[in-house]
Amino acid sequence: MSNEIGSRFDEAARMLRVLGHPMRLAMVEALREKTWCVCELASYLGLNKSAASKHLSQLEQVGVIIMEREGTRVNCSLIMPCVFDMLACVRITETVTKESGTCNSTGFCSDQSKKESS
Numbered sequence: 001m002s003n004e005i006g007s008r009f010d011e012a013a014r015m016l017r018v019l020g021h022p023m024r025l026a027m028v029e030a031l032r033e034k035t036w037c038v039c040e041l042a043s044y045l046g047l048n049k050s051a052a053s054k055h056l057s058q059l060e061q062v063g064v065i066i067m068e069r070e071g072t073r074v075n076c077s078l079i080m081p082c083v084f085d086m087l088a089c090v091r092i093t094e095t096v097t098k099e100s101g102t103c104n105s106t107g108f109c110s111d112q113s114k115k116e117s118s
Helices: 005-018 024-032 038-045 047-060 083-100 110-115
Strands: 065-070 073-078
Touching: 005 024, 005 047, 024 038, 024 047, 024 065, 024 073, 024 083, 038 047, 038 073, 047 065, 047 073
Parallel strands: none
Antiparallel strands: 065 073
């Protein structure tokens, strides 16, 4: 792969690696509904504050969330809600694969391929 093509996908690959952790996905899911303070989100997810902060920092570095200091609190907000489109695709893939063993001949999963597999 040429450097030009590789560098074009570097950021996307980095974001997908960050989103590939179950705890970070749980954090994004929680942030979908509301803004959370780091300490409250850590407690909600059963993490210590330090571990939660590290996960959240990675999400912030790839632009999925924003972290804003308010006095002694650090509040986190989701700024890239389109990640749920990707998660919806994953859920469709899981459903179709469980029902039929595959999505379709091209590997593409959509509502239509789900209907076709039934």
